[in-house]
Amino acid sequence: MSEFEPKIVAFVCNWCTYAGADLTGTSRIKYAANVKIIRFPCTGRIDFMLLMKAFQNGADGIIVSGCHPNDCHYSSGNFHAKRRWMVFRELLDYMGVDIERITFSWVSAAEGARWAEIVNTTTDKLRKLGPYTNYQNLVKSGIEEEL
């Protein structure tokens, strides 16, 4: 039987992590192909419901990444994002969403190798955790009701 391959959605900011991931490519560093990158203007732009949308559409894990503190292109976007994630993580935990499946990180435009490492460790972790059946069943139960 083939090994389970998790689907990972990465929400990254345009200025640091996206450029960092670009550097990973131009540096010819290989990393897990499980990740689908979605570029945002800033981490401050990432609405918390977008994370839920990813789970809704079958993601097994999520990476949210942006500029290091004090490095934000818009000076404070990542600080706002940090607060949002602090609060949202508590809510997710309280409602029983597996917060192990969401990786938050800061990756700068110069950290190509670090991006590869984050994707690889997240993929490894998710391979062990398996598919996010809990949430997928929740979504499925809704669709079946409709039919």
Place this chain on the structure above:
Amino acid sequence: MESIRKKAKELLDSKQVQVIIGYENGTSNKVRAAFITDPTQVDRLIYDERCTQNLAVYLVKHEVKHLGKMGIVATIPVMRTINMLISEEQVKPENVVVLGIGEDGKLLDFPDLTVMESFLQKAKIEITAKDKEAMEKLKKMTTQEKFDYWSNALETCFKCYACRSSCPLCYCTRCAVECNQPQWIPVQANKNGNYEWHMLRAMHLAGRCVSCGDCGRACPLDIPVHLLTMHMAEESKRLFGVDSGFSMKMESVLSNYKLDDKDNFIQ
């Protein structure tokens, strides 16, 4: 009760306010909100232990606002809500006169809102023992148990949005659930749609909820939705030291930040 009527009459007679928002007897032994504009009608006002609705919800309603200056019968959670509405610039402090009611059910004299602020600083404010117990029990559960608990508890929700309507801080004229470009949450009242709707509601009230518990009381199916927002209130106190509703100049949790916010969960 008599003191509330007397004060209401006084305010209406002297034209200090144009409307008094209070409680009156409704049908089948229930109380309902009363809007008294005529001083001869003040005898309709009542106050007893059945009066739990958070009347501050009417302060932001256009139909009430346009009547003029408002007097409001306010228990402690309502006072906290008034503070929140003022700090979020939904209500002008000069447009509200508070007929405060203390823990003992007696009328408090608030010549202006700063007196109310200092009263709240000293007041003993706690959520009910039942809610506290339920929250403690939830916190002890494993992730799987929590997920099962909430997905089952919210399954019966048919999205009447009574929780939203009863909440004085859910005052957006266009709610995110009504936006369909993008469709933020599934519109259907199924397990998934309900789960995400309540998540969105709790998150939008994070750091703003004053733990009045009115959403839970308004729920026709007795889903304990107030436990979600109360948890958010607890967390914003724990994480940022923001206890909402104690001053007319509250710091908004999600639109502010501090450089030393802890980030040990970020790689």
